[in-house]
Amino acid sequence: MHPYLFSIICKIAANQTYCFECDEWRLKLREALFEQSTMADLDMGFEAEILFTKDPKQNLCKYQLFKYTDSLIQSLNYVENLSIWRVFGVNCNDEYETHFLKMASLDMVHNFEKPELFPQYKTKIIELVNMLLANKYGYELRSVDEKYIKLDQKQELFYCPDDKSEANWYDLIYMIISPEAKQIIPQHMLEGFKCQELNYQFTINFL
Incomplete structure (x- = not known):
């Protein structure tokens, strides 16, 4: 995945953590997302797993955060004005073609879609x-x-x-x-x- 796209998705996801209950681990995840986004922006590499955990609930939380983020991204038009996301630190042209971002977002969801690591509900x-x-x-x-x-x-x-x-x-x-x-x-x-x-x-x- 291109670091630029990874950075955008991490920033959007970090700013969606408020949709979930913010316990101590979710706050750590939010900080890790911003950190990985900055590393990607600086071309210093990035960790796709973002905050490894053996806790099934935390694994499920991570997946659902990226699933929720993806639902926002997939709802964008083919050409979208993303200037509203500058408040989140996302710097895109006013008129941005979203198809590569949508493909990258789906990849992120699939990366965390590991039901065998989730609590069996x-x-x-x-x-x-x-x-x-x-x-x-x-x-x-x-x-x-x-x-x-x-x-x-x-x-x-x-x-x-x-x-x-x-x-x-x-x-x-x-x-x-x-x-x-x-x-x-x-x-x-x-x-x-x-x-x-x-x-x-x-x-x-x-x-």
Whole structure:
């Protein structure tokens, strides 16, 4: 990957970390992204892995950050005015052809797409959805690229009902259910997830 493109993607990703909960490790990741971006700008080489970790949740966080960044980049027009990103330190011509940036961004996503290193949540999420549906409770499941996701119970596959595209289980970031529906879920099924209860909803965050 060209260092210039790597630098742009790292800067955009670093400035998207606010979309995720900023614990100590995510702040380190943000600093590492800026550092690697600077090294690439100075033609000093760069570390594609950016902050190696053996923690499955941290690996998943890294992947989802680049997936979210990619959804922003893929939404750009073929020719885009990127001057608005100068506040992030991205220095592009006002009229910038984005096709190489889009290709590089996809490469970054694939570089971190390593499900074998992620926490294995697929079965757990499917069990949650099936339990809710069996008890006639609704659910709202969202992916990192902000799509509404549903479960095909027969095939045990996640998909986006809007465009019928298949969704990876590791792209799912949270589920919202009613507080009443929470009562049917055993506590052990919620362990490992971060849950937040409000008056009108119960949110299950997969990170």
